[in-house]
Amino acid sequence: MSYDRGRITTTSVLPGETSNEPNLSHIQAIFRSFILEFWVNNSYVYRDQLRENVLSKNYSLTVNMEDIIAYNEDIGQKISEQPGEILPLFEKAIRDVAKQIVYPSLIAAQNTSAENGESSNEEGINNGSNETHVNPQAAISAIPVCQIILKSNSNPLSIRELSASYISKLVKIPGIVISASTLSSKATSLQLICRGCNHLHRIEVDSGFSGISLPSRCLAVSDSNQRQGCPPNPYVVFHEHSSFIDQQSLKLQEAPDMVPVGEMPRHILLSVDRNLCNQVTPGTRCTVIGIYSIFSKSSNIKGTPNAVAVRHPYLRVVGIQQDAGHDLMRNMVFSETEEEEFINISKNPDLYEIFARSIAPSIYGNEDVKKAIACLLMGGSKKILPDGMRLRGDINVLLLGDPGTAKSQLLKFVEKVSPIAIYTSGKGSSAAGLTASVQRDAGSREFYLEGGAMVLADGGVVCIDEFDKMRDEDRVAIHEAMEQQTISIAKAGITTILNSRTSVLAAANPIFGRYDEMKSPGENIDFQTTILSRFDMIFIIKDEHNEQRDKEIAHHVMNIHMNKAATEAVGEIPIEKMKRYIAYCKSKCAPRLSPEASQALSSEFVEIRQIVQQQEQDSNERSSIPITIRQLEAIIRISESLAKLRLSPVVTTEHVQEAMRLFQCSTMAAVESGAGTRQELVHEVNKIEQELKRRLPIGWSTSYQRLLNEFVQSGRYQQNALDRALLMLERRETIQFRHQRKQIFRSGI
16 A cells, blocks of 8 residues: 555554563562462461561572462463563562561651652661661661572473573473682673773673673763763773672583483573572482573684584572582471381381392392491491591491402392482502592683582492402592592692582492402402401302202393283382381481490400401411401491491490391401401311422422322312412422423522
């Protein structure tokens, strides 16, 4: 249609259709009424919380998303869909309500003076308190914008599920914090001053990682001559009159149990500010709520062009819910029904046996090993002495055995059933991967710490498979973590101590692949005594040839492969219930020794030391598995864990007796392993040496085959004893081997 034609044209002068969308002031009013009016159990939750926080100079308010949705579903939906626009309105509403709650008389006086046309800045106002001549404007303006911290019970997303469709929306993500930067100051409002005419100009800074640009010319409203005298880009920042808040960058990584097999764990950058800073440390398991945002990352690498349209994601955090380490046990909520069920379980007289049978029920036998793992999952009582020294309550267990004895399967089950657990293989683990490493940030070039497996499993269990395949320098790195439960770092100018309050469950093979009964434990175990003394229980699992036992194992394995229900143990506790029960026991119970149990422990320990001393004298060699004061503490921890399993606050003599039995069939059995066989062997070797000296005068020689026929083929001695006797005589230079060790020549006394 053309307006040039000679015809009458009309247009509508009525107002257009009104939008149903509420305006910003209306939304802010809804938030104000929500804080003032929302009540639960006859109390105004957020009004009371805000008053306490503001009076204690904590300018924040923690709000549950479910409460907002229950109060106004549309506003709750808007927060989820447009958090960047709505949350600043919520924070302004919180500040307005804080002024009304904390200074109601000042607000009323200010409004009255404004209505009467009086200047409240000149007259002092008495609000009925001890303070007189209070300036309302100064008192009210002292309250800054209050931060809103959100909580939510909604289902979380994993990091790998985040896509472009979630940009600028509210998301909830679980994970582990692997690094935390130092605090930096971020401007919220900048005061600019012109270098030419000293003109002041204030600009507000948006939240996020987006940069700001200063005006390129002076904005002074004056004559053109003065403006022409100002240079280009005249403004500089006047820091003394600018406003700043604390900001911190975190890196959140997927939890190990959420990473698919064969995939690398993914991570995302987090930006926290104000009251959320310094809330978490590396190794903290948490769930964060934030706004999925993007920022432009400049590339400093030469030859790499900056892609204009490519943006990198990060999360502007508006809430952190910690569930890490000991905090998980402390903050876990149990319903009354659940607590009653757990108390009934603890009163079962056969709980100890049922709990042990419920650990890896698909694995046949190994009852004592399973009972030891039950003690490891419960743990003893951590103690802090008056001088500040800490005594660990976590129990460490070493499984040393032949291949095919289901050691790795036990480790995998513990990883599933423990509330916090990390599984790692010794061959693929380095010292930095187990403890902590120092990394350099590519952007700021600053060093920061990244926690390893023992830091990330703080408050849980670290399962280390193939423990014997680790390099010695890597194994030494966990000495401090196993006993002092800390990791000291002194690298690249960073000197700090990280917590590693973890239990260690390690599995290893003997030196020769299989355990050799003819050799001492020291010759079978390729570990230093320094690491062995840190294990509370050491189990030697042998693949013994027993026809009846082999039949039972074969029948058990066939039932598993045929999916028969007979494999399930009677009274088995499901994994999820077991995990919750472990967390309940660790959070609610910390047993202590009774005087009778303490006396029994002391006498038993002295007796154990005497037995080991006698064995060392008989064998004329030091025991490779030391029995030190650490082993006494180990028995105490085992006793406490048995009491904790039954929710008993006191360790009785019954618990001590069972702890002693477990210690006897684990560590003490390993110390005494093959002692009788070795004594017989030593006796045989001595007899062969004496007979050889009589049989072979000095200067004479004989063949090895003839000695073999005389000593072994006749059935008088074992070949192992003959070889050892010849080796000992060769070391003493009594005999010499000739002709590729086929001839034996008597060369000396």
